[in-house]
Amino acid sequence: GENVEQHPSTLSVQEGDSAVIKCTYSDSASNYFPWYKQELGKRPQLIIDIRSNVGEKKDQRIAVTLNKTAKHFSLHITETQPEDSAVYFCAASTVTGANNLFFGTGTRLTVIP
Amino acid sequence: DAGVIQSPRHEVTEMGQEVTLRCKPISGHDYLFWYRQTMMRGLELLIYFNNNVPIDDSGMPEDRFSAKMPNASFSTLKIQPSEPRDSAVYFCASSFSDSNQPQHFGDGTRLSIL
Numbered sequence: 021g022e023n024v025e026q027h028p029s030t031l032s033v034q035e036g037d038s039a040v041i042k043c044t045y046s047d048s049a050s051n052y053f054p055w056y057k058q059e060l061g062k063r064p065q066l067i068i069d070i071r072s073n074v075g076e077k078k079d080q081r082i083a084v085t086l087n088k089t090a091k092h093f094s095l096h097i098t099e100t101q102p103e104d105s106a107v108y109f110c111a112a113s114t115v116t117g118a119n120n121l122f123f124g125t126g127t128r129l130t131v132i133p
Numbered sequence: 134d135a136g137v138i139q140s141p142r143h144e145v146t147e148m149g150q151e152v153t154l155r156c157k158p159i160s161g162h163d164y165l166f167w168y169r170q171t172m173m174r175g176l177e178l179l180i181y182f183n184n185n186v187p188i189d190d191s192g193m194p195e196d197r198f199s200a201k202m203p204n205a206s207f208s209t210l211k212i213q214p215s216e217p218r219d220s221a222v223y224f225c226a227s228s229f230s231d232s233n234q235p236q237h238f239g240d241g242t243r244l245s246i247l
Contacts, residue, residue, distance in 0.1 A: 052233035
C-alpha cells in the first residue's frame, strides 16, 4: 500500500518568514495530494490540494508543488503569521477511486511573533 | 451545510464499559471514514464505508471495535469492552464518491477510558 513520509516533524519560524513542509510517497499511482491544517483541539481542515496533472497550485500565501517523477510534494507558506501555528498533514490518494487517504505523520509549525 | 456532525464531543467512562460514537456525514457524500488520533500513532484509518457498505476494516484494532452504517446519514463506532488504551480522539470524515475528492472531518469525539 501507499506510504507517505513527512518532514520535518517540528518547524519554528519567525513571523514573516517562509515555511516549507515536504512529503514523499511510494505509490506511483497516487494522483491526489491534499494538505490539512489542524489547530490544537480542533478537526483537520483542508487548506489546499493538488492533482497529478498540475505541478503547482497557489492560494494567497499558500502554495503546493508536486514532482511526480521524484514522488514528492511540498507545502509552502509565505509571510507566516502567528495564526499559521498548527499541525499540518499531507496525504496521498491512489487512482482506485476509493478516496482512501494515506496521511503523513504531521508537522507542528510554530510561528514566533 | 452543517458539515460532518459527531456526538458526543467528549466521553469519559470506566474501563469495561461499552462506548458508542456517532456520526452524521455531509448530505450527499457516499464515503464515510472513521479515524483515531493519538500522539503516539497520529491519524489512523480504522474503517471506511461506501454507500453504507464497509469496504476496508483492516485498521480496526481488534474485535472489541465494530462499526455500522445503517443508512446514508448515520454511522456508529462501538467499543465493547473499552480499555484505557482506547483513549484517543475519534474523527469521522465523509466525501463524495468521485475520484480525488477531499475528505471533510467532523469535530471529533475525545474519548477517555479510566
